[in-house]
Amino acid sequence: MRDTELYQQILGLEAPWRVVRVELDVKQTRVDVFAEHAKRKTWPCPECEAPCGLHDHDEERTWRHLDSCQFQTLLHASVPRVRCDEHGVKQVRVPWAEPRSRFTLLFERFAIDVLRETDILGAARILDISWDEAHGIMGRAVTRGLARREHKVPEYMGLDEKALARGQRYATIACDLDDGHVIDVAPERTSESVVRCLGRFSLNDLEGIKAVAMDMWQPFIGTVSRLLPQADTKIVFDRFHIVAHMNKAVDIVRRRENRELRATGDERLVGSKHLWLYAAERVPEQSFDDFFALQRANLKTSRAWAIKETLRCLWDQPTREAGEAWYKHWHNWATHSRLQPVRKVAEMLRRHLPGVLSYFTHRITNSASEALNSTIQMIKKRAFGFRSFENFRVAILFRCGGLQLRP
Numbered sequence: 196m197r198d199t200e201l202y203q204q205i206l207g208l209e210a211p212w213r214v215v216r217v218e219l220d221v222k223q224t225r226v227d228v229f230a231e232h233a234k235r236k237t238w239p240c241p242e243c244e245a246p247c248g249l250h251d252h253d254e255e256r257t258w259r260h261l262d263s264c265q266f267q268t269l270l271h272a273s274v275p276r277v278r279c280d281e282h283g284v285k286q287v288r289v290p291w292a293e294p295r296s297r298f299t300l301l302f303e304r305f306a307i308d309v310l311r312e313t314d315i316l317g318a319a320r321i322l323d324i325s326w327d328e329a330h331g332i333m334g335r336a337v338t339r340g341l342a343r344r345e346h347k348v349p350e351y352m353g354l355d356e357k358a359l360a361r362g363q364r365y366a367t368i369a370c371d372l373d374d375g376h377v378i379d380v381a382p383e384r385t386s387e388s389v390v391r392c393l394g395r396f397s398l399n400d401l402e403g404i405k406a407v408a409m410d411m412w413q414p415f416i417g418t419v420s421r422l423l424p425q426a427d428t429k430i431v432f433d434r435f436h437i438v439a440h441m442n443k444a445v446d447i448v449r450r451r452e453n454r455e456l457r458a459t460g461d462e463r464l465v466g467s468k469h470l471w472l473y474a475a476e477r478v479p480e481q482s483f484d485d486f487f488a489l490q491r492a493n494l495k496t497s498r499a500w501a502i503k504e505t506l507r508c509l510w511d512q513p514t515r516e517a518g519e520a521w522y523k524h525w526h527n528w529a530t531h532s533r534l535q536p537v538r539k540v541a542e543m544l545r546r547h548l549p550g551v552l553s554y555f556t557h558r559i560t561n562s563a564s565e566a567l568n569s570t571i572q573m574i575k576k577r578a579f580g581f582r583s584f585e586n587f588r589v590a591i592l593f594r595c596g597g598l599q600l601r602p
């Protein structure tokens with residue numbers, strides 16, 4: 196078999212295209228493959244498929260293909276341009292690559308598989324392409340995946356805000372709580388962000404949403420109330436967010452008390468910050484003694500922690516009525532605790548009580564989107580290359596969008 200035939204087979208080129216020359220550069224470990232086309236009367240317009248006459252040829256273009264035995268393999272061809280009556284002068288489609296891509300389809304497919312396994316920097320190194328090229332492949336994959344995604348209205352949706360970086364930059368993430376896939380990502384955490392995340396759905400579609408789990412965040416509440424009919428029965432304030440508010444309150448109490456104690460030479464709370472963030476059942480074994488000693492000491496911090504821990508039982512109540520009665524009891528305790536940060540959270544919960552108790556109707560939490568958190572955390576950690584929000588969005592949809600990415 197001649198080398199041209201071999202590459203004709205490897206590249207899967209079909210008439211009118213054929214491989215006319217193969218150049219092997221051993222020093223550079225590189226193979227250059229040159230393709231040409233047979234003469235043809237007409238070529239289909241890339242927009243409308245109408246047969247058109249040949250106009251001219253563009254300058255020779257180069258596509259990176261899968262390596263041949265570690266030899267970087269490049270395909271070269273001059274692509275014909277046609278003149279379509281409707282669309283003007285256009286470059287025809289080539290069967291081995293998507294328009295504007297500098298990689299063959301097989302290379303892009305492989306690159307997507309590598310990108311799914313590792314981060315952009317690692318993939319770029321393995322594939323011997325630049326960060327921008329790797330990101331470009333991800334971007335095209337996401338565009339392709341979004342275009343192919345079936346129009347499905349989530350029954351249960353999660354709305355979540357994520358801090359993107361220091362400096363209070365946020366992103367809003369909407370996800371389908373049933374399959375855990377990210378629907379879309381929008382900049383900031385405003386009313387506009389929610390509208391953008393839900394942009395693909397008509398008002399009619401939105402009627403199909405049974406409930407939305409979210410934080411007690413006014414722009415989210417306001418927008419969902421405006422977009423969803425009977426939203427007041429569909430908003431569920433997410434338990435993980437609520438407990439996170441209580442965790443913050445415990446931490447404020449600890450900081451204040453630590454200051455007071457240290458002023459009298461008492462160092463008991465120094466270095467204990469992480470202990471109070473554990474749920475009771477998650478306190479690590481090696482910290483048991485320290486932690487339960489602090490518990491028994493009856494500090495303000497231990498009281499705040501106990502109130503927070505007890506709140507977690509709210510979601511174990513069997514019915515909404517039981518939940519409501521249970522909440523009243525807890526609220527009374529929390530507001531009489533003389534712990535101002537704890538009272539503040541209790542007052543916020545009372546203001547939002549219908550949305551807290553609607554958990555018992557829908558039984559949803561943002562745990563699906565919490566599971567996304569670790570992935571998003573990883574994306575953020577490696578995000579030193581993310582120069583824009585759009586790059587961040589592409590990375591999240593690439594990994595968490597449940598999209599069919601390959602060409």
Ligand SMILES: [Zn+2]
Nearest residue numbers: 240243279282
């Ligand atoms: Zn046309």
